[in-house]
Amino acid sequence: MTITTTPVDNGINLQALLDAREALSADPTAAEFEWRASCTWVSGTHSHSTVEGFRGLGAEQSHKAVFHYDLDHPECFASEDHGPTPTELVLVGLAGCLTAGVAAVAQMRSIQLRAVTATVRGELNLLGVLGADPDVRNGFQTIKVHFAVEADASPADVEALVAQSQKRSAVYDLVVNPTDVTVTVN
Structure with missing residues (x-):
């Protein structure tokens, strides 16, 4: 053989x-x-x-x-x-960063990808943004990312690709962890 x-x-x-x-x-x-x-x-x-x-x-x-x-x-x-709205652009950034990470990790682990699609949904209550309810957060209450991955790999290996992508994603880190942001005006 x-x-x-x-x-x-x-x-x-x-x-x-x-x-x-x-x-x-x-x-x-x-x-x-x-x-x-x-x-x-x-x-x-x-x-x-x-x-x-x-x-x-x-x-x-x-x-x-x-x-x-x-x-x-x-x-x-x-x-x-x-x-798109600025909040949608944040979701685009998250999806793009995680998807790029999946491709890079797959290459590193010698896994051939056939197709990768990330669908990102963010739930946001406008009562916070509009100042109508001070107890409602201005930003997303939840963000859900779903991957559909076709690859020459087991489901466990695909899950590991996505997990490693999350671990190394700058945008994922930005969304889930506090970042010091300074705003100034001239």
Whole structure:
């Protein structure tokens, strides 16, 4: 019997990730990153945000392109619905970070992925945001993430991929742990 092995390819440059981990461990100051976004009010609840540069690896960096995002609220809030709400963008960030982590961990563990879909639902009571009930939190009361993963792996191995992704996700950490946020005005 002949056994052939097909290399796992989830689109992750595993060697680059391992090299980066080693290099950043040797020079921890290069691992300090500052991510930035700017937002300009357009009208009503509509705003336009851009993401271009960031600081990391000891120097200023930039994306290949400037990314643009229009944010707004839906018409049922007496708004124009020019884009997703800011809270929806948080859910997008969480889903994207966890999904990227699943792909990277799968590559590291030699698991071929066929399909990965993350569905994120956040429950938020507007009475808090509107100031109508001081006992209702302004933010999400709960966030639920569900993964549908098709992979050449057992269900237990897939659950382990998702668990490791949670453990290493910057956005998951941001959502579940307090972060010191400072707001200033000129």
